[in-house]
Amino acid sequence: xxxxxxxxxxQVLKTGQSMTLxxxxxxxxxxxxxxxxxxxxxxxxxxxxxxxGITDQGEVPNGYNVSRSTTxxxxxxxxxxxxxxxxxxxxxxxxxxxxxMNEQYFGPGTRLxxx
Amino acid sequence: GQQLNQSxxxxxxxxGEDVSMNCTSSSIFNTWLxxxxxxxxxxxxxxxxxxxxxxxxxxxxxxxxxxxxxxxFLNISASIPSDVGIYFCAPRSRWAGSYQLTFGxxxxxxxxx
Numbered sequence: 001x002x003x004x005x006x007x008x009x010x011q012v013l014k015t016g017q018s019m020t021l022x023x024x025x026x027x028x029x030x031x032x033x034x035x036x037x038x039x040x041x042x043x044x045x046x047x048x049x050x051x052x053g054i055t056d057q058g059e060v061p062n063g064y065n066v067s068r069s070t071t072x073x074x075x076x077x078x079x080x081x082x083x084x085x086x087x088x089x090x091x092x093x094x095x096x097x098x099x100x101m102n103e104q105y106f107g108p109g110t111r112l113x114x115x
Numbered sequence: 116g117q118q119l120n121q122s123x124x125x126x127x128x129x130x131g132e133d134v135s136m137n138c139t140s141s142s143i144f145n146t147w148l149x150x151x152x153x154x155x156x157x158x159x160x161x162x163x164x165x166x167x168x169x170x171x172x173x174x175x176x177x178x179x180x181x182x183x184x185x186x187x188f189l190n191i192s193a194s195i196p197s198d199v200g201i202y203f204c205a206p207r208s209r210w211a212g213s214y215q216l217t218f219g220x221x222x223x224x225x226x227x228x
Binding site: 045 | 124157158159
């Protein structure tokens, strides 16, 4: 198993550009989520999905869209990038959202810079 | 909203020393997780605690779930250079039908050989 994969690893955008961060997992996990990590802030939840066709907002959803058309993929879209979205983005997945004993596996991250 | 305080923010220690870090919260949680993040990588789960008062070890790591369910600590004994990284506490709460993690701001550990 490849686990959780993210592409690209690095990206530089100009303000106003759009792009999609890709996330895929091959573990048949129901739950997938996106976090952003800023210096000194820990990881903050952007959006999450408890299964194909179901998404919901996390703590910091503004400026981001998600969709979950398949179990494996959970792309994160920036419609109009802003410098405040400069961050490291992590995708994570776990087997079932409703189980208490349930480990989340994280991808390697995408480092995004918006100029 | 809930407040989560992780301390210390950073530590510089000599190889072989023991390390202690903790998290406290204004809210009660049913699960406390501890993650480690190596430079340039995503977080990896170290220890999971599911019951108040629980003390769990994983090699040189020991973590405890506080009796009040509002705090947890992580100890690392006899530190080695590969312990370098950022350690996060991540208590879990049930929100809108699923379990969500709240991450502390992290403790950055540096080990001097």
